[in-house]
Amino acid sequence: MKAVVYREKGDPVVLKLVDRDVPEPGPGEVRVRIRASGINPADLVMRSNPRWPLPFPELTPHYDGAGEIDAVGPGVGTFARGDRAWLFGAVTPRAAGTAQEFTVVPASSARPLPDDASFELGASLGIPALSAHRALTVAEDGPRRLAPGALEGWTVLVAGGAGAVGHAAVQLARWAGATVIATVSGPEKAALATAAGAHHVVNYREGDPATEIRTAAGGGVDLIVEVSVSENIELDLAVLEIGGTIAVYAGTGRELHLDVTRNIALDVRYQFFYLFRDAERLAAAADDVTAAVRDGAMGVGEEHGLPLLRFPLAETAAAHLAAENGVVGKVLLDLT
Known part of the structure; x- marks a missing residue:
């Protein structure tokens, strides 16, 4: 061979x-x-x-x-x-x-x-869908498994909605019943995030993205699936609901500097994760992703x-x- x-x-x-x-x-x-x-x-x-x-x-x-x-x-x-x-x-x-x-x-x-x-x-x-699943299931008061209705009533912000993990996060969050907002860097990627199923798409390089996101969310967002927390932290904190979660699955390796008082006031939960650490959780995620594929939610x-x-x-x-x-x-x- x-x-x-x-x-x-x-x-x-x-x-x-x-x-x-x-x-x-x-x-x-x-x-x-x-x-x-x-x-x-x-x-x-x-x-x-x-x-x-x-x-x-x-x-x-x-x-x-x-x-x-x-x-x-x-x-x-x-x-x-x-x-x-x-x-x-x-x-x-x-x-x-x-x-x-x-x-x-x-x-x-x-x-x-x-x-x-x-x-x-x-x-x-594989890695994109399983990373997206993990990011969508780390909130303290959120679900540990995904299925239709699991994220009903939640608003999820997907940073980088046109990337592989962002694409999977949009599709899985929508399948699970969330209102999905995606950020992108331009019109071509906006079209892709819309095609993936995002309810709202915001170009973070133009206008006032924080206001656009909060307007689309009807307030703050409950969960952020974050690809680059060092670059996006100001926007994230500007749109996060009190008690919300920032799930970090990737980054550029730069340092992250946090205003402690501001984060305490927002009661922020940060969850960084390594995908392959928890075999049991990984297996459950694979089962949920398979169910989403079977339902026609992934494409x-x-x-x-x-x-x-x-x-x-x-x-x-x-x-x-x-x-x-x-x-x-x-x-x-x-x-x-």
Whole structure:
């Protein structure tokens, strides 16, 4: 089979296309014929950042993907050969990322992909959708699981509504019954956030975004899904309801300086989180995301607010470069 690997940190040129034996699933594992492989910022950091040492001498990248179950190992009762599945957390101690024709993962890292959901959608879930789910379920007085009605009466602000996590947060929050406001940097991204399902879209670079957001919310917002808290903190505090939550899933690495008195007066809860720390919570989130897909609440492609950029497996380096250059949309490897 064909696989992409790298053996050293560096630019996308370190990614090499090689031939490998098809792996065999062990107890509790499934082998998946990959049809689409999703690329996330975590994959780029894993490949390039010297502060993240390589966990194995050779690594096949990409945590997320989708395809068909090709074989099941002993003790697996949740899947059968031929089942469609989406994968998350696929970079395991066996170095089985999804940038290859076949991969082996624990059955717990796979979920059923409905027949009417594309492999491209399945490969776009993973880190973005699970991060969005976590951000939407960290409020002290909010739900721990998502389902229709779980966020009824809540107003959610999604910062960066045209990004992959922002896109998933808009769709999941809307599915769960929230009023969804998204911030964007321009008209092109505003169209994407609207297509994703945001009730209100605000360009944070124009006019008075705080007033626009508070007007759309009918007051303050209850929960903010935040991509860049260092840059957005003033706007966040200007629109947050007293007792509200700021859920931080990413950032630029800059320091965050807080006015203690102001934050006490607002009774603010900040929740920073690392997605893969809590396996039980991650599994529950994957179940909820699968339910949202089954309900038709999740979609990709420009008509759903997330353009797709497809590359063949042999052009994985070019795909990484496109993602690093900040292309708008989701970058995928197409292995069909």
